Amino acid sequence: MTKHLxxxxxxxxxxxxxxxxxLKDVCASFNHDSGDLIHVLHAAQNIFGYLPAEVQxxxxxxxxVSVAHVYGVVTFYSFFSMIPKGKHPISVCMGTACYVxxxxxxxxxxxxxxxxxxxxxxxxxxxxxxxLRCVGACGLAPxxxxxxxxxxxxxxxxxxxxxxxxx
Amino acid sequence: MVKYKKQIRIALRNCGFINPENxxxxxxxxGYAALGNALTNMTPEEVxxxxxxxxxxxxxxxxxxxxxxxxxxxxxxADQKYVVCNADEGDPGAFMDRSILEGDPHTVLEAMxxxxxxxGASKGLIYIRAEYPLAIKRLKIAIDQAREYxxxxxxxxxxxxxxxxxxxxxxxxFVCGExxxxxxxxxxxxxxxxxxxxxxxxxxxKGMPTNVNNVETxxxxxxxxxKGADWFSSIGTEKSKxxxxxxxxxxxxxxxxxxxxxxxxxxxxxxxxxGGIKDGKKFKAVQxxxxxxxxxxxxxLDISIDYDNxxxxxxxxxxxxxxxxxxxxxxxSMAKFYLDFTVEESCGKCSPCRIxxxxxxxxxxxxxxxxxxxxxLSKLRNLANVVKDTSLCGLGQxxxxxxxxxxxxxxxxxxxxxxxxxxxxxxxxxxxxxxINADACVGCTLCARVCPVDAISGEKKMAHLIDDDxxxxxxxxxxxxxxxxxxxx
Numbered sequence: 320m321t322k323h324l325x326x327x328x329x330x331x332x333x334x335x336x337x338x339x340x341x342l343k344d345v346c347a348s349f350n351h352d353s354g355d356l357i358h359v360l361h362a363a364q365n366i367f368g369y370l371p372a373e374v375q376x377x378x379x380x381x382x383x384v385s386v387a388h389v390y391g392v393v394t395f396y397s398f399f400s401m402i403p404k405g406k407h408p409i410s411v412c413m414g415t416a417c418y419v420x421x422x423x424x425x426x427x428x429x430x431x432x433x434x435x436x437x438x439x440x441x442x443x444x445x446x447x448x449x450x451l452r453c454v455g456a457c458g459l460a461p462x463x464x465x466x467x468x469x470x471x472x473x474x475x476x477x478x479x480x481x482x483x484x485x486x
Numbered sequence: 487m488v489k490y491k492k493q494i495r496i497a498l499r500n501c502g503f504i505n506p507e508n509x510x511x512x513x514x515x516x517g518y519a520a521l522g523n524a525l526t527n528m529t530p531e532e533v534x535x536x537x538x539x540x541x542x543x544x545x546x547x548x549x550x551x552x553x554x555x556x557x558x559x560x561x562x563x564a565d566q567k568y569v570v571c572n573a574d575e576g577d578p579g580a581f582m583d584r585s586i587l588e589g590d591p592h593t594v595l596e597a598m599x600x601x602x603x604x605x606g607a608s609k610g611l612i613y614i615r616a617e618y619p620l621a622i623k624r625l626k627i628a629i630d631q632a633r634e635y636x637x638x639x640x641x642x643x644x645x646x647x648x649x650x651x652x653x654x655x656x657x658x659x660f661v662c663g664e665x666x667x668x669x670x671x672x673x674x675x676x677x678x679x680x681x682x683x684x685x686x687x688x689x690x691x692k693g694m695p696t697n698v699n700n701v702e703t704x705x706x707x708x709x710x711x712x713k714g715a716d717w718f719s720s721i722g723t724e725k726s727k728x729x730x731x732x733x734x735x736x737x738x739x740x741x742x743x744x745x746x747x748x749x750x751x752x753x754x755x756x757x758x759x760x761g762g763i764k765d766g767k768k769f770k771a772v773q774x775x776x777x778x779x780x781x782x783x784x785x786x787l788d789i790s791i792d793y794d795n796x797x798x799x800x801x802x803x804x805x806x807x808x809x810x811x812x813x814x815x816x817x818x819s820m821a822k823f824y825l826d827f828t829v830e831e832s833c834g835k836c837s838p839c840r841i842x843x844x845x846x847x848x849x850x851x852x853x854x855x856x857x858x859x860x861x862x863l864s865k866l867r868n869l870a871n872v873v874k875d876t877s878l879c880g881l882g883q884x885x886x887x888x889x890x891x892x893x894x895x896x897x898x899x900x901x902x903x904x905x906x907x908x909x910x911x912x913x914x915x916x917x918x919x920x921x922i923n924a925d926a927c928v929g930c931t932l933c934a935r936v937c938p939v940d941a942i943s944g945e946k947k948m949a950h951l952i953d954d955d956x957x958x959x960x961x962x963x964x965x966x967x968x969x970x971x972x973x974x975x
Contacts, residue, residue, distance in 0.1 A: 414578030
């Protein structure tokens with residue numbers, strides 16, 4: 320039998336109570352409709368920063384679908400992450416226009432300076448590095464985003480300065 | 487200027503000219519006039535006839551006649567039908583839909599309402615990428631304003647026609663641009679495509695008849711209704727009418743969105759509008775159609791751009807991405823780049839696409855490592871054709887195009903990798919060495935100091951040497967050398 324969240328002792332739950340309530344309210348605002356699963360997951364990722372197993376279980380419970388179903392959707396879409404991202408998530412656009420204008424060298428420089436691989440977070444939790452598939456700013460290629468901020472026409476020499484802005 | 491002379495703006499007519507967050511500015515430029523006229527003076531059949539006669543074809547890449555699609559959805563009997571706008575612009579290098587949504591959101595809402603009137607749908611859904619936060623914000627504002635003005639909602643323009651629009655968010659899956667996958671994603675499921683038929687016009691969102699069109703297609707609709715089918719069909723070629731927006735990017739001087747009549751040649755686009763190749767380099771190829779398209783060469787520059795000509799040349803229109811490459815770009819690496827994308831984005835449902843593309847990628851990787859054989863080349867072509875012929879949806883059916891088109895047009899580059907172990911463009915890291923010209927080196931030690939892996943040795947004021955085994959080919963030494971003493975072989 321599936322172990323539902325309500326069967327857990329409170330000690331089992333690592334999630335903060337106020338955030339759990341926030342997510343439950345989100346589910347209620349969508350009338351617990353499983354057709355809105357992707358919207359709910361977007362909201363959940365906003366609340367928690369990522370989608371750990373506990374969050375997926377909570378969502379499954381609230382929308383009355385299996386955890387496997389939620390997990391299937393979470394792992395299908397690249398926007399959802401089961402690993403916490405860094406405080407400053409760095410994304411290097413690897414769309415064709417950026418690739419042709421040297422995005423790979425920029426990415427290599429971020430990896431080298433932060434000593435992480437793509438998809439990883441620095442040990443102090445401040446930076447994570449990932450690749451993006453085209454942010455639609457091809458005129459500014461190559462493009463890097465840090466959080467919400469967009470950097471255009473980035474060269475490998477600029478990388479050090481960009482990282483320094485967030486240190 | 488030639489740059490502007492050759493362009494005609496239909497889909498982009500308002501972008502940059504109006505404040506997209508103010509409905510009044512859209513209305514001043516004849517906004518919602520087409521909807522008003524359709525609702526009060528025309529029957530749905532008459533509207534569909536205009537669209538059919540205009541010759542408008544789907545701008546998302548497929549090129550299916552839009553009027554026919556509307557008619558098919560109209561003919562199916564159902565209590566509830568849906569109008570969907572495909573704003574899941576996933577092709578890397580294409581951003582026309584984002585620009586339309588950010589610059590002129592009301593045109594999409596108006597066209598969707600017209601579509602609702604024609605097909606008998608009262609509900610519209612816009613499936614938009616979560617990567618486009620500004621477009622989402624502007625659409626939300628536009629929807630609120632349209633509701634406030636009674637342009638969406640109950641009894642629009644005092645008729646008994648009701649229509650409303652909601653947003654649905656994508657979550658980063660390229661395959662969701664395929665309409666059946668898109669519909670599953672809107673239902674909160676994994677975005678996996680299903681076999682057609684049934685087409686969405688019979689059984690789409692929640693099993694109901696659904697008309698799916700792309701953003702740019704919708705942006706053409708209000709103008710066609712205002713100016714007439716004859717006007718629209720007078721622009722373009724025999725089988726492709728109107729204009730097409732292209733996202734010109736890569737190694738050209740002028741990058742950005744352009745809108746040109748169908749039938750314009752690639753040469754006009756790249757050299758007249760794009761201003762030629764950056765840094766005076768030599769043109770090598772232009773990639774159209776994103777990961778589904780192909781690379782065209784110098785020989786194709788004078789073909790006129792339309793759906794059929796591009797397919798005949800081994801590429802396709804796609805959503806309109808156009809990436810220009812110069813002599814420094816390696817075509818084998820380019821094919822590998824696209825396959826890397828497809829492998830990542832394949833949904834995994836059908837085996838030709840899931841396994842076949844992975845194998846294609848591995849073969850290309852072997853070739854770029856200089857370990858490929860002539861036999862690999864024939865296997866590569868064979869497998870590419872199998873994946874193309876047997877995949878379930880458009881993604882797999884077109885994903886081998888970058889491989890096939892580069893093999894057709896740049897076989898010499900493949901041969902150089904395989905037979906001579908050389909990359910003519912000097913892009914494949916495994917096939918190149920950085921070498922110090924001992925005569926030009928003054929022994930300033932700068933290169934040794936910037937080398938991240940300490941692969942460079944040498945005494946001060948003596949010629950230095952690069953250890954090829956330790957070298958990671960980052961190029962830092964060459965960039966830093968003030969005496970031009972380092973070269974690639």
